[in-house]
Amino acid sequence: xxxxxxxxxxxxxxxxxxxxxxxxxxxxxxxxxxxxxxxxxxxxxxxxxxxxxxxxxxxxxxxxxxxxxxxxxxxxxxxxxxxxxxxxxxxxxxxxxxxxxxxxxxxxxxxxxxxxxxxxxxxxxxxxxxxxxxxxxxxxxxxxxxxxxxxxxxxxxxxxxxxxxxxxxxxxxxxxxxxxxxxxxxxxxxxxxxxxxxxxxxxxxxxxxxxxxxxxxxxxxxxxxxxxxxxxxxxxxxxxxxxxxxxxxxxxxxxxxxxxxxxxxxxxxxxxxxxxxxxxxxxxxxxxxxxxxxxxxxxxxxxxxxxxxxxxxxxxxxxxxxxxxxxxxxxxxxxxxxxxxxxxxxxxxxxxxxxxxxxxxxxxxxxxxxxxxxxxxxxxxxxxxxxxxxxxxxxxxxxxxxxxxxxxxxxxxxxxxxxxxxxxxxxxxxxxxxxxxxxxxxxxxxxxxxxxxxxxxxxxxxxxxxxxxxxxxxxxxxxxxxxxxxxxxxxxxxxxxxxxxxxxxxxxxxxxxxxxxxxxxxxxxxxxxxxxxxxxxxxxxxxxxxxxxxxxxxxxxxxxxx
Numbered sequence: 129x130x131x132x133x134x135x136x137x138x139x140x141x142x143x144x145x146x147x148x149x150x151x152x153x154x155x156x157x158x159x160x161x162x163x164x165x166x167x168x169x170x171x172x173x174x175x176x177x178x179x180x181x182x183x184x185x186x187x188x189x190x191x192x193x194x195x196x197x198x199x200x201x202x203x204x205x206x207x208x209x210x211x212x213x214x215x216x217x218x219x220x221x222x223x224x225x226x227x228x229x230x231x232x233x234x235x236x237x238x239x240x241x242x243x244x245x246x247x248x249x250x251x252x253x254x255x256x257x258x259x260x261x262x263x264x265x266x267x268x269x270x271x272x273x274x275x276x277x278x279x280x281x282x283x284x285x286x287x288x289x290x291x292x293x294x295x296x297x298x299x300x301x302x303x304x305x306x307x308x309x310x311x312x313x314x315x316x317x318x319x320x321x322x323x324x325x326x327x328x329x330x331x332x333x334x335x336x337x338x339x340x341x342x343x344x345x346x347x348x349x350x351x352x353x354x355x356x357x358x359x360x361x362x363x364x365x366x367x368x369x370x371x372x373x374x375x376x377x378x379x380x381x382x383x384x385x386x387x388x389x390x391x392x393x394x395x396x397x398x399x400x401x402x403x404x405x406x407x408x409x410x411x412x413x414x415x416x417x418x419x420x421x422x423x424x425x426x427x428x429x430x431x432x433x434x435x436x437x438x439x440x441x442x443x444x445x446x447x448x449x450x451x452x453x454x455x456x457x458x459x460x461x462x463x464x465x466x467x468x469x470x471x472x473x474x475x476x477x478x479x480x481x482x483x484x485x486x487x488x489x490x491x492x493x494x495x496x497x498x499x500x501x502x503x504x505x506x507x508x509x510x511x512x513x514x515x516x517x518x519x520x521x522x523x524x525x526x527x528x529x530x531x532x533x534x535x536x537x538x539x540x541x542x543x544x545x546x547x548x549x550x551x552x553x554x555x556x557x558x559x560x561x562x563x564x565x566x567x568x569x570x571x572x573x574x575x576x577x578x579x580x581x582x583x584x585x586x587x588x589x590x591x592x593x594x595x596x597x598x599x600x601x602x603x604x605x606x607x608x609x610x611x612x613x614x615x616x617x618x619x620x621x622x623x624x625x626x627x628x629x630x631x632x633x634x635x636x637x638x639x640x641x642x643x644x645x646x647x648x649x650x651x652x653x654x655x656x657x658x659x660x661x662x663x664x665x666x667x668x669x670x671x672x673x674x675x676x677x678x679x680x681x682x683x684x685x686x687x688x689x690x
Contacts, residue, residue: 157247158193180258205302217419222666223256264309267426269661270669311429318639323418334411335362344399346381392648394578420658421637436629442648444580461580461588474558475627482545482619497532553614554592568592
């Protein structure tokens, strides 16, 4: 990742507006403060906790305990960044802004005779920037605390490397630094713009609610149509000049269709229960939803390669990026709320054409065995067979199904290749402990639903042949060749020329521009916990993101960034 930018963060260090009369006193004050941090007893400056127990002390030691912030330009840049950090969905309170303002005012107006105020101000500025860089690089909320399956933690590098690079930085580049620390994918900037737009809507009073009632369609007249017109005018789906009529005309129908597309709903142009519910979500909730997804972007969007596959779980789609650009997308079906598709990162290494399907233990015990108890012909209907663990077939007619699921089933059940196979005709393999994959499906009609939570955790995709052709990147493996192999019903594995990163991400807002934003239903109810975390006071997460050198480890058992 952009280590040199973090280095800049740690080194904007030359720079206080202060010209203290007694440099020795300042130096001694900083030394004492650093020693207090190193001792593990913690440090507060006028009620503000200094959080950095590793990077800040090491930086001041490298500078021989002299003031770091000696350039007024850099101080001004930092203040400007902090005063606008709410545009990232973050809180200025996390970065000591109020206390920094107070100390700056006291210094500028010479209201304090404390010769140590310059040192304290300098330390607080440094801790503020370290905190901010930490949040922009890895997020404020720790995803590991929310999801034990999380495997996308970031590591930045060694402390020695950071400090060595920091010594070469002697220009005021705080603004550029902070911008470089943000995720650089366009979606992050678009989400920031959308957040600003919806906050403006909030400041202007939000939008009116639409009363409940019958489903409204084109050609109907109803007093509620006026409320719908006013609601859609606020978010731009309907021109503000068309507000007075109670007629549900073509303009309203088209505006409702656009609103439905903006909220991942079936775009039928009618205002039914789902559309009405989306219209009546308060603007404050939409602001929170945008903030949550800015945080998710900070978790994930720093270290993605130029080529990757993104599974948009809440959006029921799969997207393929190459050269940093979207080249393909398809509709998907994901796990039900009771069998959620997990969030993790892996690499697609090969695909299987005409796969068999060995029924996973959870599905076997909860779904298949109860059905076999009631209907022993179930296996034959679905072209399944019972096998031993070594693959030897077992005569299903010899099994007393009434014993199961009363006790452990001693065999496996496998579905043969073919059109009825639960995995369809092709599946895409990437190592993971969840036994979750992308695959074809015989349940094609379900792709027409707007909410597609039908699987047991795997991701069913609508256009698997074109996806396979893109992944294989070979004239030999065009769609015609893939179909030919499918028709042979012979199971084969085909390795990709090189592995392709796949990220399964729970993402409840899409934004291409501030005008083109799509809000999605929080199908697994995961947004609330992140929003709560964003409102909590600052703290470093438990797992380190900087690897200290050996001598630093011995004196810093907490192993934080910091």
